[in-house]
Amino acid sequence: MSEIQNYTINLGPQHPAAHGVLRLVLEMDGEVIERADPHVGLLHRGTEKLAESKTFNQSIPYMDRLDYMSMMCNEHGYVSSIEKLLGVDVPIRAQYIRVMFDEITRILNHLLWLGTHALDVGAMTVFLYAFREREDLIDCYEAVSGARMHAAYYRVGGVYRDLPDSMPKYEASKFRNAKDLDRLNSNREGSLLDFIEDFANRFPGIVDEYETLLTDNRIWKQRLVDIGVVSPERALQRGFSGPMLRGSGIEWDLRKKQPYAVYDKMDFDIPVGVNGDCYDRYLVRIEEFRQSTRIIKQCVKWLRENPGPVIVEDFKVAPPKRDDMKQNMESLIHHFKLFTEGYSVPAGEAYAAIEAPKGEFGCYVMSDGANKPFRLKIRAPGFVHISAMDEMVKGHMLADVVTVIGTMDVVFGEIDR
Amino acid sequence: MNDSVQTTPQERLDALADNLRAQFEQRGCEISTALGEITMVVPREQLIEIATQLHDDELFQFKLLIDICGVDYAGYGSSQWVTKEASATGFGRGVDESECEASESGSDRFAVVYHLLSVTLNHRLRLRTFVETEHPIVDSVIGVWNSSDWFEREAFDMYGILFKGHPDLRRILTDYGFVGHPLRKDFPLSGHVEMRYDPEQRRVIYQPVTIPARTQMPRVIREDHRPLAEEESANV
Numbered sequence: 001m002s003e004i005q006n007y008t009i010n011l012g013p014q015h016p017a018a019h020g021v022l023r024l025v026l027e028m029d030g031e032v033i034e035r036a037d038p039h040v041g042l043l044h045r046g047t048e049k050l051a052e053s054k055t056f057n058q059s060i061p062y063m064d065r066l067d068y069m070s071m072m073c074n075e076h077g078y079v080s081s082i083e084k085l086l087g088v089d090v091p092i093r094a095q096y097i098r099v100m101f102d103e104i105t106r107i108l109n110h111l112l113w114l115g116t117h118a119l120d121v122g123a124m125t126v127f128l129y130a131f132r133e134r135e136d137l138i139d140c141y142e143a144v145s146g147a148r149m150h151a152a153y154y155r156v157g158g159v160y161r162d163l164p165d166s167m168p169k170y171e172a173s174k175f176r177n178a179k180d181l182d183r184l185n186s187n188r189e190g191s192l193l194d195f196i197e198d199f200a201n202r203f204p205g206i207v208d209e210y211e212t213l214l215t216d217n218r219i220w221k222q223r224l225v226d227i228g229v230v231s232p233e234r235a236l237q238r239g240f241s242g243p244m245l246r247g248s249g250i251e252w253d254l255r256k257k258q259p260y261a262v263y264d265k266m267d268f269d270i271p272v273g274v275n276g277d278c279y280d281r282y283l284v285r286i287e288e289f290r291q292s293t294r295i296i297k298q299c300v301k302w303l304r305e306n307p308g309p310v311i312v313e314d315f316k317v318a319p320p321k322r323d324d325m326k327q328n329m330e331s332l333i334h335h336f337k338l339f340t341e342g343y344s345v346p347a348g349e350a351y352a353a354i355e356a357p358k359g360e361f362g363c364y365v366m367s368d369g370a371n372k373p374f375r376l377k378i379r380a381p382g383f384v385h386i387s388a389m390d391e392m393v394k395g396h397m398l399a400d401v402v403t404v405i406g407t408m409d410v411v412f413g414e415i416d417r
Numbered sequence: 418m419n420d421s422v423q424t425t426p427q428e429r430l431d432a433l434a435d436n437l438r439a440q441f442e443q444r445g446c447e448i449s450t451a452l453g454e455i456t457m458v459v460p461r462e463q464l465i466e467i468a469t470q471l472h473d474d475e476l477f478q479f480k481l482l483i484d485i486c487g488v489d490y491a492g493y494g495s496s497q498w499v500t501k502e503a504s505a506t507g508f509g510r511g512v513d514e515s516e517c518e519a520s521e522s523g524s525d526r527f528a529v530v531y532h533l534l535s536v537t538l539n540h541r542l543r544l545r546t547f548v549e550t551e552h553p554i555v556d557s558v559i560g561v562w563n564s565s566d567w568f569e570r571e572a573f574d575m576y577g578i579l580f581k582g583h584p585d586l587r588r589i590l591t592d593y594g595f596v597g598h599p600l601r602k603d604f605p606l607s608g609h610v611e612m613r614y615d616p617e618q619r620r621v622i623y624q625p626v627t628i629p630a631r632t633q634m635p636r637v638i639r640e641d642h643r644p645l646a647e648e649e650s651a652n653v
Contacts, residue, residue, distance in 0.1 A: 041590035048575075049599055053606050055634055084452055236480040236536070239564025245536075252536045258426070344639040347494070350452050351532055351543065353483070364486060364532065368494045369638045377486035379532070387567035416590060 006034060009398075013042050017120045017402040020412035024389070024401065031397050036390045040383075043416035051376040055342030056082055056156065059376070064150035066378060067414035070109040071141075072101045073356040074414070075154035080260060081352035081363040082156045085345050088317060093308040094158035095261040100196070100299035101144070101153070102261075102354070103292040107203070108137045109357035109409075110285050110292075117282070117406035118214060121223045126213050133206055136199055143167055143192045156343075157318040158311030163303065167195045193300050200296045207289045215286070224279040228392045228404045231276060238388040241381050242359025243288065244408065247273035247281035254355040266295050278407040285409075288357075317343050342371040358382055358409050380414035430455065433540045436476045441467060456543045461555050464546050468561045471533060471542070479533035479542060482558070485568035487576035488528040488545075491602040496638040526550040527578055531558070548578055557583040575600035605630055 009026050012018040021042035027035040047066060051059040063074040076098055083090060090098075115130030138148045143164050145151035153160050167188040172181055187198040214220045230240070235248040245252055253270045255263040271287035273280030311318045319338050320331035347369040353362035359381025366375040385408045392404050424432075434455055437448050446467070447458040459467050471479045525547035533542045548555050557580035558565045569580040570589040577598040580586060588595060597604055607626050615622045 041588075041592070044590040044592075046599060049604075049606060053632075237563045239482050239562065241481075241483075250536060257536075257539055341634065341637055344637065348451060349454075349456070349543075351454060351484075351541075360483065362483065362532070364484065364530070366488065370496065370636045371634070371639075372636055374493060375486075375488050377484065377530075379484040383567060383571075384564055387564065 011401065013039075017405060019116065019405055019410050021416075022386075022405065022410065022412065026398070026401065028398065033393045033396055033398065033401065036393045036401065038386055038389045040386065040412070041416050043412040045417065047417045048376050048378060051373055053372065055371050056345060056373060057338075057342055059373070060154065061150060061152040064152060065413055066380065066417060067109075067356065067358065067361070067382065067411050068149065069112050069411050070105045070357045070361075071149060071151050072098075072105045072153060073109075073354060074361060075152070076102055076261075077352060077354045077356065077361045078363045079154045079156050080354065081350050081365045082345060084350040084352050085348055085365060085367055086156065086317060086343075087346075088157045088312055088314065090158055090261075091309045091312065092262070093162075093303065093306060094310045096299050096302050096306075097159050097163065097310060098154060099261050099263060099266065100296055100303065101140075103295045103299070104137050104140055104196070106292045106357045107289060108134055110289055111137075113285065113357075113406075113409045114210060117403075117409075118220075120402045120406045122219065123214065123217070126210060129206075129210060129213070133199075133203070136195075139168065140192065140196060140199075143195075155311060155318060157314065158309070160311075162310045163192045165191045167192055193304055196296060197300045200293050200300065203293050204290055207286065207293075211286060214282070221279065223399075223403055224282060224407075225277060226275070227278045227396065227400050228407055229275065229277045230388070230392065234391070235276065238391065239384040240359070240388070241384070242355065242357070243281055243284045244359060244381075244385055246271065247284050248276035249273055254353060254360060258353075260352075260354055266298055268292075268294050278403055281407050344369055344371050345373075353379070356381060358411070358414075359385065361414075378414070378417055380417065382408070382410045382412075382415045386410050386415055426453070429538070429540050433477075433538075433542070437542075440470070440474075440476070454541065454543060456545060459544050459546045461546045461548065464544075465556050465558065465561070468531075468544075468558045471544075472561050477542075478535045478537050481534040481536055482562035482564050482568075483532040483534050483541075484530075485532075485558075485565055485572060486530050487572035487578050487600065488530055489576060489600065489602045490526055490528065494638070496636055524550055527553045527576055529555055529572060529578060553578040554581055555579070556581050559583055574598070577601070 006027055006029050009028060011024040011026060013021040013023040018024070023039040023042065025037040025039065026033055047062050050062060060075055060078065063078045064071040066074045111130040111134045115127040118126035141151050142148045145153040145160065167190065169188050170176065170181055170184040187195055230248050232248045232250050235245050235250060240248065249272055251270055251272050254260070256270055268291045271284045271291070273284050315331065315334035315338070320334050324331040325335045345367040347367055349364070349366045351362055351364045353360050360379065361381060362379035364377040364379065365373050368374045389404065393401050396404070430450065430453060434448060434450055437455065437457060441457065442448060444463060445460045449456050471477045527548040527550065528545050529548060531544040533544065546555060553576070555578060557569055559569065559582065567589060569583050570587060572578050573580060573586050574588045574590055575598055591599065597609060599608070607628060607630055609626060610623045611626050612621055612623055
């Protein structure tokens with residue numbers, strides 16, 4: 001009988017299931033993982049270093065490129081840390097817009113997670129379904145900011161502009177006949193809020209659709225139940241946050257426990273898992289779809305009834321109206337100074353955290369009184385989660401590694417920064 | 418847990434600050450409160466002892482380590498553009514290139530900042546411990562919080578701070594074979610080397626950076642004259 005030896009295999013960095021550029025060095029005993037050593041940093045762009053050489057506002061677009069699946073949530077974390085240092089009060093309408101788009105972003109992120117996770121595990125259909133709904137939400141991003149992914153919509157002191165009154169429509173082309181065009185544009189006749197409300201009304205039904213495909217699916221359960229079990233104690237020791245922590249049964253959600261923006265006025269529940277395995281984390285995120293939809297509906301209702309300013313009228317941090325800038329010398333000076341030199345932030349340090357779709361996303365900003373941050377540290381949830389890779393896959397089979405990568409919902413933009 | 422939900426954030430903050438003062442002030446820690454956050458400067462010899470107490474003590478229960486980051490204090494508060502002179506002599510982009518004089522800062526140039534969170538008592542704390550310039554070594558807290566593993570590797574990679582007791586202190590974010598610690602203030606933004614494909618050698622090669630460094634917008638420190646902000650700070 002031949003002797004069996006441990007061997008090392010290399011997974012990635014170019015692998016469809018690696019969700020980007022993860023290189024995993026796996027030490028195997030047959031098909032069982034003895035040790036997993038994730039090599040990250042292949043997407044390192046030095047965001048923190050770059051931010052030190054740019055004015056505060058110029059770094060907002062970099063935040064989109066961190067976790068490029070939850071763009072606006074990253075912006076929210078960044079601008080709220082600066083607002084904390086500056087002592088700026090954000091107008092209430094801007095806070096509702098932020099909460100609404102945070103939740104849209106959460107759905108966007110979870111849709112991608114669901115699609116790719118299912119695809120990795122072997123269910124092709126869910127991926128196509130999830131991307132169908134992502135398209136609608138990306139259109140919301142486009143309507144409000146002009147960009148489909150990297151929105152750069154949040155500003156220190158509010159948001160870049162108010163919600164538009166019309167929704168971009170599909171245009172006629174040789175690939176679409178009039179009937180198709182009418183169908184595609186049927187929910188785009190009104191304002192952006194009408195479109196979002198229509199989405200929020202039909203989305204719970206769509207989530208049911210996903211669930212019929214997966215929740216009781218025999219193969220899905222065989223691949224997820226009892227895989228990557230994390231006890232509550234270990235989850236805390238490993239610094240988990242977000243759905244990874246809630247999946248292990250710890251009821252912790254910054255939106256409830258340390259509310260920011262207007263989350264304290266929202267009515268929603270925190271789903272919590274029981275077993276701490278991949279299947280529980282799947283259920284938690286599915287429930288977050290429904291809870292996010294609830295929050296979006298409440299925001300739409302409020303935003304319809306309460307017009308108002310969406311950015312502070314403090315021209316040291318926010319630009320004056322374009323009309324004023326053309327007419328008024330003072331406004332022109334403000335505009336010029338703001339877009340060249342930026343604003344100086346009082347010396348001090350602040351840490352602001354938000355509940356991003358993946359967990360706690362925080363920005364630690366140190367200012368020495370200059371117009372550029374002295375130090376910006378981005379606390380990315382994915383970085384912490386993937387550091388627990390070794391612990392989570394030890395003793396599992398090679399195929400389960402893919403499931404664990406999927407359940408962590410890793411995106412390398414934020415891990416590598 | 419129910420107590421913490423009923424109390425307001427301000428009450429929790431005050432209670433935590435009082436408890437910290439009672440426990441740690443006589444041990445050489447400085448506790449300060451600003452912007453609704455508590456910062457405690459810890460002497461580096463006592464870091465592990467204090468971290469263990471913060472983790473285990475019923476009063477604190479900081480079970481979750483949120484973040485560890487290094488900080489390089491070289492050039493703190495330096496401005497590249499002396500506004501007063503520039504305004505007196507007319508407009509000019511007087512960029513002072515001597516931005517990063519690493520030697521200027523004293524013996525403790527680096528610091529390690531820890532962010533802690535208690536999910537049971539719902540409060541946060543920031544610890545800061547200063548590290549020597551010449552021998553930046555600090556004890557690893559990996560025994561207290563396992564999640565410090567990668568954070569410490571990152572701080573080592575970015576700042577060259579060594580963590581005593583860390584089992585596997587390798588570079589993490591930079592390239593294999595990278596030289597230097599990129600987030601140090603004396604490390605140029607464009608780096609030291611660039612990479613390109615060399616058609617003659619038919620492989621990717623490293624060479625010294627060919628683009629000159631430039632400053633698009635100088636660092637400017639200005640007093641904040643907004644009356645509102647001053648009023649608020651006077652009230653606090």
